[in-house]
Amino acid sequence: MTNTLKADDSAEEARRALQAQLDALKTQEARNRLGQFATPTQLARDILAYGLNLLPTEENIRFLDPAIGTGSFYSALRTTVKHRHVAWARGFEIDPHYGYPAQNLWQEAPLDITIGDFTQQFPPTQNTDQANLLICNPPYVRHHHLSSQDKQRLRSAAHSAAHIDIPGLAGLYCYFMALSHRWMSDGGIAAWLIPSEFMDVNYGRALKAYLLHEVTLLHIHRFDPNDVQFDDALVSSAIVWFKKQKPPTEHETIFSYGGTLDNPKYSKRIRARDLDPAMKWTRFPKQDIAVVHEGYQLGDLFTIKRGLATGNNGFFILDEAQAHTLGIPAQFLRPVLPSSRYIKSDEIKADDQGMPLLDKRSLLLDCDLPEDEIQIRYPALWAYLQTGLNDVAQGYLCRSRRYWYAQERRAAAPIVCTYIGRSDREGRPFRFLLNGSRATATNVYLMLYPSPLLAAHLQYNPKALRQLWLALNAISKETLLENGRVYGGGMHKLEPKELAHVPANDLAALIGLGKKRCEQQLELIASHS
Numbered sequence: 001m002t003n004t005l006k007a008d009d010s011a012e013e014a015r016r017a018l019q020a021q022l023d024a025l026k027t028q029e030a031r032n033r034l035g036q037f038a039t040p041t042q043l044a045r046d047i048l049a050y051g052l053n054l055l056p057t058e059e060n061i062r063f064l065d066p067a068i069g070t071g072s073f074y075s076a077l078r079t080t081v082k083h084r085h086v087a088w089a090r091g092f093e094i095d096p097h098y099g100y101p102a103q104n105l106w107q108e109a110p111l112d113i114t115i116g117d118f119t120q121q122f123p124p125t126q127n128t129d130q131a132n133l134l135i136c137n138p139p140y141v142r143h144h145h146l147s148s149q150d151k152q153r154l155r156s157a158a159h160s161a162a163h164i165d166i167p168g169l170a171g172l173y174c175y176f177m178a179l180s181h182r183w184m185s186d187g188g189i190a191a192w193l194i195p196s197e198f199m200d201v202n203y204g205r206a207l208k209a210y211l212l213h214e215v216t217l218l219h220i221h222r223f224d225p226n227d228v229q230f231d232d233a234l235v236s237s238a239i240v241w242f243k244k245q246k247p248p249t250e251h252e253t254i255f256s257y258g259g260t261l262d263n264p265k266y267s268k269r270i271r272a273r274d275l276d277p278a279m280k281w282t283r284f285p286k287q288d289i290a291v292v293h294e295g296y297q298l299g300d301l302f303t304i305k306r307g308l309a310t311g312n313n314g315f316f317i318l319d320e321a322q323a324h325t326l327g328i329p330a331q332f333l334r335p336v337l338p339s340s341r342y343i344k345s346d347e348i349k350a351d352d353q354g355m356p357l358l359d360k361r362s363l364l365l366d367c368d369l370p371e372d373e374i375q376i377r378y379p380a381l382w383a384y385l386q387t388g389l390n391d392v393a394q395g396y397l398c399r400s401r402r403y404w405y406a407q408e409r410r411a412a413a414p415i416v417c418t419y420i421g422r423s424d425r426e427g428r429p430f431r432f433l434l435n436g437s438r439a440t441a442t443n444v445y446l447m448l449y450p451s452p453l454l455a456a457h458l459q460y461n462p463k464a465l466r467q468l469w470l471a472l473n474a475i476s477k478e479t480l481l482e483n484g485r486v487y488g489g490g491m492h493k494l495e496p497k498e499l500a501h502v503p504a505n506d507l508a509a510l511i512g513l514g515k516k517r518c519e520q521q522l523e524l525i526a527s528h529s
Contacts, residue, residue: 009079011075011078011109012041012075012079014105015070015071015072015075015105016041018070018101018102018105019038019069019070019072022070022097022098022101023036023038025097026097033141033145034094034095034139034141035138035139035140035141035142035171035172035173036069036095036098036139037137037140038069038070038072038137039072039073039137039193040072041072041075041076043193044072044073044075044076045076045079045080046260046261046262047073047076047135047191047193047239047261048073048076048077048079048080048081048135049080049262050191050241050261050262051133051135051189051191051241052080052081052084052133054189054218054241054243055132055133055189057084059132060085060086060087061077061081061084061085061086061087061132061133062087062088062128062130062131062132062133062185063077063086063088063089063090063131063133063134063135064089064090064091064131064133064134064135064180064183064184065090065091065092065134065135065136066091066092066118066134066136066138066176066179066180066183067091067092067093067094067118067136067137067138067139067176068091068092068093068102068113069093069098069102069137070098070101070102070105071091071102071105071106071111071113072137073135073136073137074089074091074106074109074111077089077135078109086110087128088110088112089110089111089112090111090112090113090114090131091111091112091113091114092113092114092116092117092118092121093113093114093115093116094115094116094117094118094139096115099113099115100115103115118176118179119153119154119157119175119176119179123161123179123182123183124183127185127186130182130183130184130185130188131183131184131185131188132184132185132187132188132189133188133189134180134183134184134188134189134190134191135190135191136176136180136190136191136192136193137192137193137194138172138173138176138177138192138194139172139173139176140171140172140173140194140195141171141172141173142171143168143169143170143171145172146172151168154166154172154175154179155168155175157175157178157179158174158175158178158179161178161179161181161182162177162178162179162181162182162210162214163210163214164178164206164207164209164210164214165206166178166203166206166207167202167203167206168203169201169202169203170203170204170206170207171195173192173194173195174198174203174204174206174207177192177194177207177210178207178210181214181215181244184244185244186244186245187243187244187245188243188244189241189242189243189244190215190240190241190242190243190244191239191240191241192239192240193237193238193239194237194238194240195236195237195238196222196223196225196236196237196238196282196486197236197485197486198238199220199222199238199280199281199282200280200281200282200484200485200486201485204277205277205278206277208275208277208281209277211240211242212247212272212275212277213246213247214246215242215243215244215245215246215247216242216243216244216245216246216247216248216251217240217241217242217247217251217253217272218241218242218243218253218254219239219240219241219253219254219255219256220238220239220240220241220253220254220255220256220281220284221238221239221241221255221256221257221261221264222236222237222238222255222256222257222258222282223236223237223238223257223258224257224258224259224265225423225486225491226423236486239261247272250271250273251271251272252269252270252271252272253269253270253271253272253275254267254268254269255267255268255269255270255281255284255285256268256285257284257285257286266285266286267285268284268285270284270285270289274289280482280483280485282485282486283482287482295503295504295505295508296503296504296505296507296508296513297500297501297502297503297504298448298499298500298501298502298504298507299451299497299499299500299501300451300453300504300508301450301451301453301454301468301504301507301508302415302448302449302450302451302454302500303448303449303450303451304446304447304448304449304496304497304499304500305410305413305446305447305449305496306419306443306445306446306447306495306496307410307416307419307440307441307442307443307444307445307446307447308407308408308410308440308441308442308443309397309408309442309443310364310397310407310442311392311395311397311398311401311404312388312392312395312398313442315365315388315392316364316365316366316392316405316407317336317362317363317364317365317442318333318362318363318365319360319361319362319363320361320363323363323365326380326384327380327381328365328380328381328384329378329380329381332365332366332367332378332381333363333364333365333366334363334364334366334438334439334440335354335355335356335361335362335363335364335437335438335439335440336362336363336364336439336440336441336442337356337362337416337433337435337439337440337441337442337445338358338360338361338362339444340418340431340433340444340445342358342359342360343358343433346431346432346433346434346473347433347434347436348433348434348435348436348437348439349436349437350436350437350438350439354437354438354439355437355438355439356435356437356439357437362439364407364440365405365407366405366406366407367381367403367405367406368402368403368406369403370403371385371403385405388405392404393405410440410441410447411440411449412435412437412438412439412440412441413435413440413441413447413448413449414434414435414436414448414449414450414465415432415433415434415435415447415448415465415468415469415472416432416433416435416441416445416446416447416448417430417431417432417433417445417446417448417472417494417499418430418431418433418444418445418446419443419444419445419446419493419494420444420491420492420493421480421484421491421492421493421494422491422492423477423481423486423492428473428477429477429480429481429492430480430492430494431473432448432469432472432473434465434466434469446494446496446499450465453513454468454511457511457512457513461511464510464511467510467511468507468510468511471506471507471510472507475502479502479503480494480499480502483498483499483501483502484498484499485498
């Protein structure tokens with residue numbers, strides 16, 4: 001490669017045209033399965049420019065992209081490197097659909113593209129063959145698209161390469177980061193464009209421990225979730241910068257948010273020793289280090305569970321007219337809450353039979369009888385079940401059941417909470433609904449059942465449940481969002497454990513609980529039982 005690489009916008013235009021052409025030849029489902037989302041031009045250039053500033057000017061650049069695609073980062077290198085010397089540039093691409101056209105596109109350029117799975121390559125052992133500038137937008141492949149054999153191989157390789165014990169729920173990008181450790185020279189700079197969810201989820205703790213202890217974490221920039229970086233992927237993105245060396249004493253990491261990498265909306269330095277892999281890092285830089293909450297949490301007052309997963313809502317959830325037309329016997333139907341968009345009031349009232357008084361009333365099909373008995377005794381139900389044998393019954397969840405049409409038994413919860421909310425809309429991102437009916441709920445809701453502590457109080461003060469429901473809806477938007485996780489487009493989710501960690505001293509005070517921990521209260525309850 002020559003000492004100076006001329007900025008060549010025409011080459012980038014050709015690459016973008018090739019990218020669009022190749023993407024159009026694949027279905028969205030196929031690209032999702034392989035996590036193929038190309039980096040936008042300006043973002044790639046911003047990342048390269050930032051990385052070059054981190055690398056000492058006297059060093060010859062040794063560039064590596066482990067998931068090169070059509071070469072968006074290499075193209076950005078050409079336009080940003082200016083007069084610096086590039087010793088070599090290399091990339092890997094697992095998919096020949098992109099790899100071979102990329103080789104052809106850059107055949108006149110000093111770029112070596114290997115068609116193959118990066119995770120199965122042998123890393124170099126000589127310093128001159130290791131990269132000092134590694135830039136990558138790794139494939140965003142979710143864990144359920146990885147076979148158990150691949151997970152076992154990847155987990156073993158990640159531990160060997162970077163001393164990371166990656167959980168089974170981690171996406172492929174976590175393994176890419178771990179395996180790349182041996183491809184970098186000491187003191188080398190890496191930038192990873194990855195989903196920001198690793199900052200909050202449990203499987204991300206291993207990756208955060210690596211960033212805190214095995215390398216020097218320089219900077220994490222998180223984009224505003226409402227400003228999705230990829231047109232074809234609903235994911236909130238972050239850029240993680242680190243140097244391959246152990247962190248120095250009193251090291252500080254830059255956390256920035258919103259805007260651009262060079263001009264973020266918020267920015268703050270956080271001492272590395274104040275960071276813990278277990279904490280939610282998306283609180284930075286807009287918030288300070290969280291103070292450990294010593295009082296009550298919602299999990300002390302409620303047992304919180306996800307609603308039931310039917311295996312196929314379109315098949316198992318029917319409206320009353322459908323059920324009547326199909327002739328489904330009433331004993332195999334139980335009320336279930338519809339989507340929250342069909343629930344106008346936050347209080348769900350019921351008729352004398354416990355059916356929710358809603359404009360849209362849904363019924364869950366559930367039967368635990370063997371199919372031969374159904375065929376003899378309930379021919380209408382049997383006939384309907386036959387329509388789902390070739391597709392619904394073959395789904396993962398249905399296949400794992402004793403009878404593929406038998407649902408999990410989940411009692412109605414007195415309070416349910418919407419599982420998904422949005423921060424870019426006015427009002428509350430999550431709704432707490434007071435459920436006065438006997439309707440159960442699907443997994444678009446979280447179900448709140450009184451804990452033994454709360455149940456004991458409700459025995460002599462049933463009206464306290466309404467007070468708690470009102471107080472739940474008064475919890476600040478910021479508190480709920482801080483405890484949840486964020487995705488692209490301003491979408492937020494709350495998992496049961498995350499909602500359980502929300503501080504609840506004010507709610508505890510409503511039912512007469514003081515500052516004592518709930519364990520003490522439970523001991524008192526037990527002593528009087």
